[in-house]
Amino acid sequence: MRGSITIFATMLLMLVSQFLFTVLEAGRNLTLTNIACMNSEAVAESVFAQYCRPLWDEYHLLAYDAGSDAMGNVDIENVKSYMKKLTTDNFKISDSGAFAGGTIVNGTSMLRLSMDELESMKYVLMTDDGGDVYTNAVVSYMKKNIGYETVKNLYSQYSSLNENKSAGEYDDSKIDSALKALKDNAAHEGGGKSIARSSPPRAYSAHLSVSKTKQTSESKAESTEGGNAIENPLVKVQKVKASGILSQVVDESTVSGNSIDTSARVSGRSLHKGTGGWSESGDDWYAKVLMQQYILTYMSCYTDTNPNHALNYEVEYIIGGRASDKDNLKIVIAEILALRAAANMAYLAGSASKQAQAMALAAIIGGITLTPEVIEGVEKGILAAWAFCESVLDLRALLDGDKIPLIKSDTSWTSSLYGMTSMLTGQVKAKSSNEGIGYKSYLGMLLFTKSMKNIAYRSMDVQEATVRMTGAHESFRMDNAICELNADVSYKYHGIFLCFVNLLDGADNEYTIKNKAKYSYYGR
Known part of the structure; x- marks a missing residue:
């Protein structure tokens, strides 16, 4: 077909x-x-x-x-x-x-x-x-892990703590001023020693009888109460301050000896730059609290170390910025000591009974030849020394994992005016309280006062150092x-x-x- x-x-x-x-x-x-x-x-x-x-x-x-x-x-x-x-x-x-x-x-x-x-x-x-990318990375992660209301409550808490810190007043120069006044008086009275009898207030006359012997103003005032000597707390506190606070609150042999190379850290070297840019900014209260909680959760500190990290006290490094764990711990302890001293001074300023004790001891130490103005100055020095002593006990408790009240009461106060030397020398620590705040809360308070840029770069410092400890990441x-x-x-x-x-x-x-x-x- x-x-x-x-x-x-x-x-x-x-x-x-x-x-x-x-x-x-x-x-x-x-x-x-x-x-x-x-x-x-x-x-x-x-x-x-x-x-x-x-x-x-x-x-x-x-x-x-x-x-x-x-x-x-x-x-x-x-x-x-x-x-x-x-x-x-x-x-x-x-x-x-x-x-x-x-x-x-x-x-x-x-x-x-x-x-x-x-x-x-x-x-x-x-x-x-300037650290904004890192901050936003942290904030992005933390938003998925912590609720807004929780962050808001934390912000209120830290704001309140910050206000208390600002409102507190502690001037340790009053200790030095009081000692100088006593020394000047002793030199004036003769040969560097005060030869005047002490004249305790009437409230203490039933308990204290001052001897007629010479009193050494720089060391202690004599009392016939049981034949015991009433020590001058100003001298002991001054010696403690001069020797360093670290040894007073922790056993230095247990302090970490880890350190990082500061010459090559992120916060100190010239950095590579990306080409994309990051328009968002995380420098507000919400981002700051999220960053703070991230650091307290994933970074190590004195009470919560991590053997896998380059530094044992990473949070302390972010606050202090020194190369070694020990130096950063010293800085943090000094800052917490200042916070506690201000809070304890606020309590003493509102306690009539403890002010009366301080005035009585000032009269005993100074004797009857001191003018009322000088006696008042010595009393202020004694109160400052007492606040310092209580703060040392507070730090021992905090570093031991205990909690202490932000503002003390008569029941939570630990130290006594007579016996301060033995308390500072020994291992006595402040009374613990379930309603108080712990060491990490104080770290959070200190972080709250730092700039976001410093926090971001110092966080990257320790993270980079830790990653470099792992295999195949030595040049990270x-x-x-x-x-x-x-x-x-x-x-x-x-x-x-x-x-x-x-x-x-x-x-x-x-x-x-x-x-x-x-x-x-x-x-x-």
Whole structure:
């Protein structure tokens, strides 16, 4: 049987075929565009899936360690190469650049792309924008782990503690002034010693009888009460202050000897810069409390050390900024001592009975030859010494894990005016109270007074040092740690169906798809 077809039918068939092939290519193009978008997202996620594991395990922060190139800069070219390699693997492209399989008849997928170029790559480093990137990373994580109302209550608590701190007044120079007044009086009375009898107040006459012997104003005043000597607390407190407070509140042999290299820390060196920028700012009360709680939760301190961290007292380092644990502990102890001394002085200022005791001891130590004004100055010095002594006992309790009331009462007060020397010399500590606040709360109060920039950079100091202790991360740098990336991606592919459309003979059969590859750990 012989068949025939008209010229018109032939032309019509050709036109219909060309239309169908064009529609097929258009559909393929749309599918490839979607696949290109998915591949860009996939390769970006694959890069960031290689987060720095020690940084997450120890501090719950996500960052990709890009490493350094031969010039010491962020090795962003390595990131590009890795993304291209992933694309090659995804589309099964051979080393020669050809697609595996070679032809359609051999089963090659028609959805084939090659990543041509990665341009305008922008990336954000943890250390960028004066610590704002790091702060926002911490805030982003903590928002998922602590409720707004809890943060608000903590802010009110720390604001109140701060107000109490500002309202308190403690002037330890009153101790020195009182001793100087006694010394001057002793020198005036003769030979450096006071020869006058002491004259205790009437309230104490039934208990104290002052001897007629000479009194050494710099050491102690004599009393016939049981034949015991009434010691001058001013002298003991002055000696304690001169010898250093650390040995008075902890056993120095148990203090950590860890330290970090301050010459190479994040807060002290020239840092690499990212290209992306970070427009948000985390420097407000909400961010500050979240940052503070993050540090208290994941950083080590004197009462909660971590053997896996470079420093045992990381929170103390963030507050003090010194290289060694011991030096930072000294700074923190001195700051807490000042807070406690001010609070204890506030209690003494409102206690008539303890002021009466201080006035009585001032009269005993000074004797009857001192003027009322000088006696009053000695009394203030004694009150300051008493507040100092109670504060030392407070610190011993805090460092032992106990809680103490912010403002003392008659029942919670521990030290006595007579016997202060034995208390300072021994291991007596303040009474514990379930309603009080502990050592970490005082660390939180001190953190609350620091700038967000210092907190951020010093936090990165200790985290970098800790990560470098782990295998394969010895050269880790926080300013090589990428937390966000954005790049323009170009893909190339060749047409398949349009080769059957003779209207396009001689046309370029290579096409380009452009989109973006982007990823951020913190969901901006």
